Amino acid sequence: MLADFRSALIHLNLRLSAFFLIISHLSMPASVLSYNMKQSDLTSDILIIGGGPAGLSAGAVAAELGAKVIILDDNPVVGGQLIKQTHKFFGSKSHYCGVRGIDIARILETKITHPNITMMCDASAIGYYEDNVIGVVQGEKFTKLHAPKIIFATGAAENMIAFPNNDLPGVYGAGAVQTLMNVHGIRPGRRALMVGSGNIGLIVSYQMIQAGIEVVALIEAMDRIGGYNVHAAKLQRLGVPILISHTVKYATGKDFVTGAVIVKVNKKWQPIKGTEKKLKVDMICLAVGLTPLSELLYQAGCKIVYVPDLGGNVAWHDKNMQTSIPGIYVAGDASGIEEASTAMLEGRIAGAAAYQSLKGVNLQAQEIIKLSKTELDQIRQGPFGTRPRLGKEKLSALKI
Amino acid sequence: MPKKISNRITEHPILTFSKGKLVKFYFEGKEIEGYEGEPIAAALIANGVKVFRVTEKMKRARGFFCAVGKCSSCLMTVNSIPNVMVCVEPLKQGMKVERQIGRGKLI
Ligand SMILES: Cc1cc2nc3c(=O)[nH]c(=O)nc-3n(C[C@H](O)[C@H](O)[C@H](O)COP(=O)(O)OP(=O)(O)OC[C@H]3O[C@@H](n4cnc5c(N)ncnc54)[C@H](O)[C@@H]3O)c2cc1C
Numbered sequence: 001m002l003a004d005f006r007s008a009l010i011h012l013n014l015r016l017s018a019f020f021l022i023i024s025h026l027s028m029p030a031s032v033l034s035y036n037m038k039q040s041d042l043t044s045d046i047l048i049i050g051g052g053p054a055g056l057s058a059g060a061v062a063a064e065l066g067a068k069v070i071i072l073d074d075n076p077v078v079g080g081q082l083i084k085q086t087h088k089f090f091g092s093k094s095h096y097c098g099v100r101g102i103d104i105a106r107i108l109e110t111k112i113t114h115p116n117i118t119m120m121c122d123a124s125a126i127g128y129y130e131d132n133v134i135g136v137v138q139g140e141k142f143t144k145l146h147a148p149k150i151i152f153a154t155g156a157a158e159n160m161i162a163f164p165n166n167d168l169p170g171v172y173g174a175g176a177v178q179t180l181m182n183v184h185g186i187r188p189g190r191r192a193l194m195v196g197s198g199n200i201g202l203i204v205s206y207q208m209i210q211a212g213i214e215v216v217a218l219i220e221a222m223d224r225i226g227g228y229n230v231h232a233a234k235l236q237r238l239g240v241p242i243l244i245s246h247t248v249k250y251a252t253g254k255d256f257v258t259g260a261v262i263v264k265v266n267k268k269w270q271p272i273k274g275t276e277k278k279l280k281v282d283m284i285c286l287a288v289g290l291t292p293l294s295e296l297l298y299q300a301g302c303k304i305v306y307v308p309d310l311g312g313n314v315a316w317h318d319k320n321m322q323t324s325i326p327g328i329y330v331a332g333d334a335s336g337i338e339e340a341s342t343a344m345l346e347g348r349i350a351g352a353a354a355y356q357s358l359k360g361v362n363l364q365a366q367e368i369i370k371l372s373k374t375e376l377d378q379i380r381q382g383p384f385g386t387r388p389r390l391g392k393e394k395l396s397a398l399k400i
Numbered sequence: 401m402p403k404k405i406s407n408r409i410t411e412h413p414i415l416t417f418s419k420g421k422l423v424k425f426y427f428e429g430k431e432i433e434g435y436e437g438e439p440i441a442a443a444l445i446a447n448g449v450k451v452f453r454v455t456e457k458m459k460r461a462r463g464f465f466c467a468v469g470k471c472s473s474c475l476m477t478v479n480s481i482p483n484v485m486v487c488v489e490p491l492k493q494g495m496k497v498e499r500q501i502g503r504g505k506l507i
Contacts, residue, residue: 074469086414169461173466176467176468185409186442186445188464255450255451256451
């Protein structure tokens, strides 16, 4: 649902900005209009949309190699998902395993101080126009940016599930809860029901407890816990009941959530009558998966394929992270839901590949690509690497 | 930190929160407090406000949802301007924030 909202909004934004561009040019001849539409306000060699681990790594590599880079992010600070993660990260040693997400964000920030990099914060890319022009909104200002190479590192949007009253204030995505709590220091509620036992559900439950919110229960529709056992065990030690084979039947409340009715489900995820339980909660937090943000890539005309193992619709890409359109790259969660370490590696590959396609073959760039690919393969051999590995293999098998 | 702002996290094992200066603003005509520069929505939730607008047709309550300026659930009227995404709009001293009923006039 969030993804739907988002794409609807992007379309509306596009229509509005196109509309304003047209009215502001009404008195001019048609040729001037198209010329002005194409002309950009700012140019660079490589334009990167998204300042999470993927985008920042891509920018750092490309700038170091010698390209002029602009990175855009719609948040006031860089780091993407990392700025909300208080826990110590899993992953490999060379990718800051054991370091808290918020601290990894600060480390990445020090890597983009290169003079070749222009970082634009509070800047939303709202549309792709022909000839690699990106429309950007920064506050009240609309700018057009252009670059021969564009890397989309937009990350992902949260999934929603359907149940009566899921539109009441008090039903939040895990990301929204994290933003309010860990960025702004505010509790969205006092007593929470968490839905989803993947790593995000487990970790955000723990973060809620750190913020002083009581987690009344964590429920999971599958008959097993989805995320790492260490995270689940931590919650269980704190007395949080983890109920597998359970889902939300409906939320109660008139103007905001005052409770939730949960129910047991069978193997086919169908509710079992008579097993309903009423919980007194003032918030329901959903951690039910992520979907890659592919709208801009779709708009650019990149071939989009539906790969459930990657989280939904993704832009087809080769092993150098190039999409079906030469010069357009994708990296990180936008290319398939995975983790921070793989996002950084994909970012490095995209940055080096984009550099080479612009400036020709370069030994250092080749070395970066080779090393990063080896590390990606190693990570995807691990137990949580299976789905992304299968997803990426499916992409490679497709003829474009 | 003033006691009456109750949803603020005052103790956290890992994080500290740096805030702007404490300012007064108005919600539905009533004077309340928040920190300059934080999203208006954050200040409202800190004060226990949950309903930000009411939908046009079904008259359903809407509040904070995506937190990142994408979903339009939090549109409110700020200083008489409708459809402001309060989850990303920074709070300023003296702002007049009102629940939006229905769509809000665009022009
Ligand atoms: C609760 C939680 C716990 C996690 N724990 C771990 C862990 O322990 N270890 C691990 O390796 N991984 C972990 N992850 C996963 C990791 O955070 C992500 O895989 C990683 O952040 C993906 O990086 P990214 O750069 O692809 O995307 P993101 O970090 O999502 O960054 C994308 C950025 O692009 C911006 N953006 C999007 N669209 C636009 C636009 N149109 N214009 C401008 N900017 C835009 C976004 O606002 C965002 O800042 C966790 C994730 C969560 C939510």
